[in-house]
Amino acid sequence: MSHQAAIRRKTIKDIMKAKGTHKLVCLTAYTAPIAQMLDDHCDLLLVGDSVGMVLHGLPDTTAVTLDMMIMHGKAVMRGSQKALVVVDMPFGSYEESPQAGYRNALRVMQETGCQAIKLEYNSAAPETIRFLVDRGIPVVAHIGLRPQYLHVEGGYKVAGKNEESRKEQLECAKQVVEAGAFAVVVEGTKDAVAREISDTIAVPTIGIGASVDCDGQILVTDDMLGMFEKTPKFVRRYADLKTHIEDGVKKFADDVRREQFPAEDETY
Known part of the structure; x- marks a missing residue:
C-alpha cells in the first residue's frame, strides 16, 4: 500500500544552508487563506507586527499586542505546511529583560507552534537573543530601520547613510549573530552597507529596502499585491x-x- 510522502516544513537549518547557494523568498502572512496561497512559493513566512497597520488600521506597529501576534500566528500555522513560520515579538514584549522576553517568546512558540520569533535590535538585544537561543527559542534579528523605534528616531530613517551609521549597523549585525540569531532582517539600509553586512556575517540576511545582494528578500504581501495606494520606495507592485x-x-x-x-x- 503506497503512502503519500509527508509534507515537511522547512527548518532553520534549511534557511541557514541557503546562504551562498540560493536566494530566500520571504513574505508576510497574517491569515490562513493567504498563508495557504503563499506557502508553495516561500521559504519563510513572517507573521509581522505590520499586521497592526495592514489589517487593524493602526497608525504604526507600537500598539500591536502579544495576543494579536499569537492569534495571527495560529492562523498562519493552520494555513501553511511547507514554509518556516516566524512570528514578530511586538513592541514592549521583550525589552524589559531577557526573562520577560523569554516568557513572552515561549508563549508565542507554544500557543502558535511557530518555528522562530523575530525581534528588533536594541542595546539589550544580544543578551536577550542569547538567553532565548540557550533555552531553545530560535531568533531572527532585525537591524537597520526599526519600525518599533519610530518615535525615538523621529520617523522612518534609512540606516547606513554615513560612516558612523555604517559602522553601527555592521556592529549590530556582528553582535546578533554572535548571540545566536540564525538570520538577520536588514531593513531600510543603504545598498553598499547591506551588501557589506551580507558579505561579513555567516548567517543569511533578508533584505527589505536593502541590497539585491542580501541572501533573501521580504516584502509586506499586501504592499506587493497593490492593496494600498501609498507604499515605500522599495516596494515593487506585482498586482x-x-x-x-x-x-x-x-x-x-x-x-x-x-x-x-x-x-x-x-x-x-
Missing part, C-alpha cells in the same frame, strides 16, 4: 488587487440596486 476588489464590489452593489442579483438560478 493591483485594490482596483480589482473595488471594481468587483461596485459591480455587486450596482446589481443589487438594479435587482439584477440574485438571478433565478442563484435563488432556492
Whole structure:
C-alpha cells in the first residue's frame, strides 16, 4: 500500500544552508487563506507586527499586542505546511529583560507552534537573543530601520547613510549573530552597507529596502499585491488587487440596486 510522502516544513537549518547557494523568498502572512496561497512559493513566512497597520488600521506597529501576534500566528500555522513560520515579538514584549522576553517568546512558540520569533535590535538585544537561543527559542534579528523605534528616531530613517551609521549597523549585525540569531532582517539600509553586512556575517540576511545582494528578500504581501495606494520606495507592485476588489464590489452593489442579483438560478 503506497503512502503519500509527508509534507515537511522547512527548518532553520534549511534557511541557514541557503546562504551562498540560493536566494530566500520571504513574505508576510497574517491569515490562513493567504498563508495557504503563499506557502508553495516561500521559504519563510513572517507573521509581522505590520499586521497592526495592514489589517487593524493602526497608525504604526507600537500598539500591536502579544495576543494579536499569537492569534495571527495560529492562523498562519493552520494555513501553511511547507514554509518556516516566524512570528514578530511586538513592541514592549521583550525589552524589559531577557526573562520577560523569554516568557513572552515561549508563549508565542507554544500557543502558535511557530518555528522562530523575530525581534528588533536594541542595546539589550544580544543578551536577550542569547538567553532565548540557550533555552531553545530560535531568533531572527532585525537591524537597520526599526519600525518599533519610530518615535525615538523621529520617523522612518534609512540606516547606513554615513560612516558612523555604517559602522553601527555592521556592529549590530556582528553582535546578533554572535548571540545566536540564525538570520538577520536588514531593513531600510543603504545598498553598499547591506551588501557589506551580507558579505561579513555567516548567517543569511533578508533584505527589505536593502541590497539585491542580501541572501533573501521580504516584502509586506499586501504592499506587493497593490492593496494600498501609498507604499515605500522599495516596494515593487506585482498586482493591483485594490482596483480589482473595488471594481468587483461596485459591480455587486450596482446589481443589487438594479435587482439584477440574485438571478433565478442563484435563488432556492
